[in-house]
Amino acid sequence: MPQLPPAELYSRWxxxxxxxxxxxxxxxxxxxxxTIPVFEKQLEKGSYAYAFLNPYHQLMVQQRYQPLVRDGKALLKGILVVRDDSDIIELAQLANRAIAFPSPNAFAASLLIRAHLHALRIPFKPDYLKTHSNVYRAVAIQQVAAGGGVNNTLAREPRELRSVLRVLYTTPGYPAHPFSARRDLPPAETDRLIQAWLTLGRDPTAAPLLHAVQMPKPVESNQLRDYQPLEALQLQRLVDATDPSG
Structure with a gap:
């Protein structure tokens, strides 16, 4: 899933x-x-044997993909950041202001935050910039008043960038991104892969590799327990099928 620039994701995975x-x-x-929209189209086609999905995507393609493992160390939380020197101290001050998001369908960085703003009846102007890194930089250069991201990706940005940003709002936590498999793959193969993930999680020398892909503590995942409850959030009403980020 393209949260970060392609070259960086490739080098991490x-x-x-x-x-x-x-x-x-x-x-x-x-x-x-x-881009995330390209990723979604390929998911719907079942183009990937395995994929790293956000929780909403897993719910969206649950008939075609099953979650194998997810991070068990921390829950996924969306964050809304502003410049550290901004006079914005509460969400109401974002009324009618431009807010950047990586994509309409990014789970914590976009869907959860927009759902909360809509619930509070705070109007805003969304600007979709394709990656989390682009969002943070847009806030830093004052291209937008605020930007949506997640705690994990912000923590991986350079210290110089993080020092000029401030977290204004944090969403409730949800089970993190699953590493999922197409349901038509042989169970023996997916079982071996689950065990490989869990074995790496117990190997101290593998910690840097796991941390790089936001899976510091892989645990076995379950669709019904981890992702089915998301249906209650009714996020589908916020999904943009045309997705202006491309």
């Missing part, structure tokens, strides 16, 4: 997939889509 492949007997060919 490739060494981990090599380790998982050796342990599970699978030869991975990493593919990094250029």
């Amino acid at each position: 490739r060494p981990l997939l090599q380790q998982l492949g050796v342990r599970a007997g699978i030869c991975f060919d990493p593919v990094v889509p250029t």
